[in-house]
Amino acid sequence: MHRVTRPKTIARGPKVPAAVAPAFTQYLHSPWVDSLMRALTPDQRVAQLFMVAAYSNRQRIDEDSVSALVQQYGVGGLIFFQGGPVRQSKLLNRYQAQARVPLLVALDGEWGAGMRLDSIEKFPYQMSLGAVAGADTALLYGMGAEVARQFRRLGIHVNFAPVVDVNNNAANPVIGFRSWGENPAAVARASRQYMRGLQDAGVLAVAKHFPGHGDVDVDSHLALPTVRVDRRRLDSLELPPFRNLIANGLGGVMVAHLNVPALDSTGTPTTLSRPVITGMLRGQLGFNGLIFTDAMNMKGVTSRYPPGEADVRALQAGNDILEFSRNVPLALQMVRAAVDSGRISQKEIDQHCRRVLALKQWAGLRHYQPVALQNLVADLNPPHARYLSHRLTELSLTLLRNQKSLLPLRRLDTLRVATLVLGGALRDTTAFQKAVADYVPTAHFHAAANPTLDELVRLREALKPYNLVLVSLQSLGRLPATNFGITPEANVLLRELAGQQQTLVLSVFGSAYAVAKVRDLDRAAAVVLAYQESPDAQSLAAQLIFGGVGAQGTLPVTVANNLPRGFGLKTEGGLRLRYANPEDVGLDGRLEARVDSLVGRALAVQAVPGCQVVVARNGTVVLRKSYGNQTYAGEIIVENEWNARNGKNKLMDKNASSAFSHSSTSSTLTKPRLVADDDLYDLASLTKLLAATPALLRLQQEGKFSPDSTLGNYFPFLRGTNKANLNMREVLAHQARLKAWIPFWKELTNRRGGLRRRYFRADSSARFPLLVARGLWGSRKLPARINKEIGASPLNTKPGYVYSDLSFMLYPQLVRARSGLAFEDFLRRDVYRPLGATTLGFRPARRFPLARIVPTEYDSTFRRQLLHGTVHDEGAALLGGFSGHAGLFGNANDVAKLVQTYAWGGHYGGQQLFDKKILADWTSCQFCPDNRRGLAFDRPAADPGVNFAKSSTPAAYGHTGFTGTAFYVEPQYGLVVVFLANRVHPTRRNGKLSELGVRTGLMQVVIESVLNP
Template sequence: MRYLSLILLYFITQIVFAQEEGNHPLHTKDVIEQQKWVDSIYNAMSVKERIGQLFMVQVMSENSDKVNNEIVGLIKEEGIGGIIYSKGGPYRQARLNNQLQVASKLPLLIGMDAEWGLSMRLDSTYAFPWNMTLGAISDNKLIEQTGRQIGEHCKRLGVHFNFSPVVDINTNPKNPIIGNRSFGEDRDNVTAKGLAFMKGMQSAGVLANAKHFPGHGDTEDDSHETLPTVSFSEKRIDSVELYPYRKLIKDGLSSVMVAHLNVPSLEKRRGFPSSLSKHIVTDILKDSLGFKGLIFTDALTMKGAADYVEKGVDGITPKTLTKGGEIDLMAFLAGNDVMLMSENPKLGIAKFIEAYDEGIITEERLSHSVKKVLMAKYKVGLHKYSPTGLYNLDNDLNRIKDDILYEELMENAITVLKNKNSLLPLRDLETKNIAYIELGDAPGSVFYDELKKYTKVHHIKADKLDGLIAKLQNYNTVVVGFHKSNDNPWKGYRFTQKELAWLYEIARTNIVILDVFARPYALNELRSIENIEGIVMSYQNSKIAQEKSAQLIFGAINALGQLPVSAGEFFPVGSGETYNSISNLGYGLPERVGMDSELLSRIDSVANYAVNNRMTPGIQLLVARKGKVVYNKNFGYHTYAKKNRVDFDDVYDVASLTKILATLPILMELEGQGSVSLDAKLGDLMEGYKKSNKKNITLRKMLSHYAQLKPWIPFYYATLDSVTKKPDREYYRSKRSKEFNVEVTNTLFMRNDYKDSIREIIKESELLSRLRYRYSDLPYYILKDYLEGFYDKSLHDITQDRYYKSLGANYTTYNPRKSFSLKDIVPSEIDAYYRYKEVHGYVHDMGAAMQGGIGGHAGIFSNANDVAKIMQMYLQKGFYGGKRYIKAETLDKFNTCYYCEKDNRRGVGFDKPQLGEEGPTCGCISMTSFGHSGFTGTYAWADPEEEIVYVFLANRTYPEAGKNLLLRENIRTEIQRLIYEAIIE
């Protein structure tokens, strides 16, 4: 019977504790074991040791050993219960943390202000955006994930309490200490964000701390410098400032920090700090709100706190007890559990002991707080303490998953506040002449570089306003970036009067998009927005914020954000216009699109191998998946002289990629319009071919390289002197004239009429003896003539007007010397057989050179980013940037292998994967994929099934074409194999 009674008692106890666990935020699932541990530790402690648990001392891990030795003294002699870290790197903190824990008889409770996570990045950026930025996000699942990942950071570093989330409702733009640390001014939004953040962090095993109770949001004073006053009525504070606390407490908030504030409606004593107010801490927080978790004071070292000691509290004055430690005692008697950053912990502990001996602190009151501290220690695992591991700490605090989340957060936060006439996202790029103006005192170079990925954008500078306005006359769209420091959330954010004056004048004369990389309150300075067509709030000036904002302006990502605070007279809280992306290429991390960064980085070694072994002087390399560029790197130099490193803005001679970048898209457009058919015959399309031996050749066969056309005709060879083998004066001159006007190089001009000779040579050329697959350039000579005749303009003008300008492919052109500096053009060869000089800025292909640099088969110069745009347009079935260029069914026709059964892998114009063992791909790619390669070492390939675009640009022909080592060692296809091995979903 006695045995059954014990069992019954056990189950009743379990039920009682389980019920308490649901209400007590510091209870664990094994609450009985927790209680046993707490009681055993408490009972084994002396009074001094118990009191020591209530003190959390500030430690700066960057400080000298002397200072840290003082902390060790407090740990050993005073038995303090915890430390709060500030300043100093994670490695130093981890090492010091382990040292301090060893010095402590009972493991220390570690706290930290890690509101935005921890980072070991070299640029000293924080791991995640400020709370104000998070407040603009509608999807609170992202906020919860942020809380969790910050919690994981803390746990990895041995931090048990993170003093966040800030749930102050920031209704005062002039608040110097909250500002960016608040989720905003709407109580429901702040509450939802705070709750999500809390849940995420506590799910990682790190205890949350809501601050600053009862509400620090509406004050213009810095609580680190004085005692700010919050002068609202009790009713207002109850309905607004306390609102988040009710919700978070109900859902298991672990701790609260009481603010250093003067709140007259809640504390009648004039100028009395809230952290010392029994009415605020005990009557309201503990009794009225029912909070059972740990209560921390704000820093007791804050200026002004000591001024109120003489006023006493509950009969305790300096006359009652000896001098020293009064602030700590007053805070404890007010109801706080942990004295945070006491000015003199040793005196404070002595004061507590004296008060305990005098009966001012009762045993019940002492055990109430000390046991809560011990419960927290058990909950975070300090009953089974293990040191913080130092191995791989940098990687653990700088994870890919954190970078991914940062990207997602910024994409969801950036807010479009004004969008007159649906200016954003920018479309019809062929009609836009865009300038970028940089305002503010922080760099905007990342933003500018990202803008340039979408179209031609010029950075305009001037010392005086009138000079700037004069320069802007050539532009019809101006992007003004207002960039302020991202070093910390308290940095300045205001426009200067000069900047405002310039902004108003720029907007008066131009279409303007203002992009603000600072807190929203910067907009308070604006007195008029009438002439500003677009306003974007990007919140921060971090690298990712700048990148994502540029992508949003050009429609690569959706516009989703909503303003978390009111910003001036024009933008109330909740403002924000949304729009969907227009299918432009975006830029992001591989993991966002199901690829592995580490696996993808193996490409580096292959590219470096090619450069180091002189297979090509340099390489531009790009990989995109699912509409995002996830790998974009440059290797090597323009030449082996190693003077100019390969840059993103450099242009390469793409050789035969011209076929699919210039001739083919124009032809596909005509096919979609019904102007031509794949079954159309040359004799029907072109008058000159009606009686030729090629009159019955169809476009389908010709572009599939299945038309018995000769592979290549060396047109230039017939124009060389038979003895010297140099350009014959019959055909060339060293200076331009009316008769010799075809510019082969800047010192070699061909006779105008020889272009007609080339046409005749092709038309009269014999066909091969039998029908079989033979790659040939001749179809593209023929189609160049056809297209130029159809449109009555050069292929250069056709491609620019119909494709490149609207695509924003501003690095793609024939004859790049007319548009680019030579330092931005990669040379292709030192020609010792025709031009007898370095081929730099002129097309490498001799036949295209003899056509003035404009060939249907060769002549295009471009960079990897532009080539990717065109390939992505193909991948998206002819749609890009909000515009349809080619019908989807047309692309399907051209991306079809019509003669595979004849051992011909080619599509119509496009190359296709090999049918056997050897071919143009890695053999690990889908048969629906398509692309092309070029003689200079270039390669572009797209795969609809995996949604991959791969671009490889090189000048392997420099200094001489020689042996194609890139091809021999399968460099391009080996990289393609690594791309596919990096796919993880």
């Protein structure tokens, strides 16, 4: 007769709500389970209770050892650790093919499969999620469902999550950031949603670490921690989350290696304690699911019990599955001996085995299919996963200090900003720094976590010119023993910086408990806690600082007396562009894939070498992406070779300077440079809307310009000409009978086609100050000559719409006359700097390296060189690159800032840059139905598919540029779309971009993602 160990009597806790039976228990007596129980020998039933460790990043000998355990000993399951999804799936298919009974597969996926495997989207840590104010149940449930989808795609059935330990001990070395927080009710609420999401999507949730691992100061991997609290405390703090989940259908529980005298006075680890597992978990709490041990190779167990004996005691205690046994063959032998001797009954073994098999049927293993390898990585990273991770991170950001409501930052034009990364790689620009640079020009600095005194002095001096320093604490540790990575040297540096005449904003990318280790925290004007160092956390912290997103998170744990659990200051977002995902604003999550396809077709037929795309809805950028290359492969050649191929060795006549041969100005490039997000494009005619128009809007609201005046009123040299009385409203709407354009440069050549030395030189001087192209300078008399030609030009004989450059070439003169500032200076002061759109500007090679400026055309007739860093338009080139119709350069992100300002009625960054009523007038149709145009802005034609998307509404507006650029605003749907390309490279004769309808097609794709989300 078998002897059965009775559970020791322990104090009972409060009455527990009736437990909901886990879903898999419906299969406990199914025909499939019954048939397997009959087929399996007693030894094979025991083997089903072992779950062994497997890795996909180790040697073949390790893989073969697992195969032996599957084939020879018939173990019931695997728990995978480090590796990659494709490698792991290949390995799993091999193991499953070797198994007589399909294997139950588990993974520690507290923040998704990406916790263990590379190439998979990682979700935020649980403490980050604990900061999500109000524990957004829909998002946490959605995260659980998405993690389950990842698992199912990988052939995994069990997730050892959620962690439901209530972390109320800052010195806890093993839980900490893995816990939702220190409040039992909040932990229970969040855990329940994660559990429901997992199990509703077909993956077993395993709550851990029973009976509660949150109040320890020893790592159970290294020793056996003792929880020295009474039963009343356990019932009020540690156990409520377990009770709550059990009452709601929890499928699995993992038992920790703990010494809890209040539950078992013998000092036995809870993993091996029958009073704890069978007496309390099964008996008092009514748990009907599967009970897993924590890893049986941890010193919390192995320091007291040898291999085999620990496994026997674990089964005696009532565990169903033994995880990570140190010696499976020995353990199987000793368990069999324990059954034979009566230490464990066969009935108990069979109950455990039946539960395991029932779970296998629930998980779909009755109809096992191998993991399909095709599209595996793509399937594991759908847009919805990206959205969930990003959104949860955004909601978690916690603002701990905000003196004088500094955040979000305003008046960027008054700030000189530097970023300082403390810790991390000393040369790499971090995600935080890149995100800051998206908002404002920034100088980046780095320092080691423990800088020397000399380094501190140098850094302090280097930062003096800046009145705002954004410090980010990075590469922080997770262990209390290391002060969570906050070093004494870092504290000294922060004190020094705070003592200077600078405003200091501190962002902490680490544990909430790290904040308490920062001395003089109150010297910082603002403090942002981001909980972890993911790219999302870094980007979103910058967005919070600049008002792209608001601060919404609250502390999940107490950090200090003045920073208790639940504390978190609030700010509003929507002040500037936010960077998120399509689903954040109700767009189809497949938007990026559709844009990729559209742009991919354009690249394939060489409509453009590359491009930048920005898509925003309601001020949220949901797609910002660069495609292709700046040039085609091998297209940048030595320019004297180009000239030789075209029979042109000189740009001018026989007296031309030898400098014009350009024999050493560039070199052959066979590998083109990829387009980057911060590269600058020649914006061509977008200059009209991004330079001339904002300047005139500013002047109009200051009473210095009116569209109801005349050209002659603003340009004295036009008085007495046929243009003097042309109404500005008609001029700006392109129906004042002005010629479309004038090829000014053709009058500046001689009979042989060379440029006349009267107007051009190879070097700059007071007489030749206008940069026309590299190595080509124009006469200071050229602007006056152009003015004269415009004044003398005939008007079109027929009235009506004719798109014209001519008036826009003159507006810089109007701006100078009315404001007292040069055109670019006025724009920089009143528009670009307030927006933080400082890549927008003329003659970009003065401010940026050529590598960041995308080349345009090989001009074989006028300048006879590759146009790189100088304006493509000939007329703007003759004006030195400064004009109101062309000459502006910039990247798509900065273009989007100004276009979004239009979409927001002239408001951006807390400033009303343009009068809302004036702007509404400019964007509305002026002379419909005969002329579709607004003032400067283009609008949809009667057939929108001609110049706008076919689904554009009548309220849409925008513009296109000759070099391949475009922007569109769709007010009805809150959309802004920017497309920048150099379709004129290498020749303007390339019309494929328009033939394919890429720009209008892009807008159509975006509108469809609104209409069909």
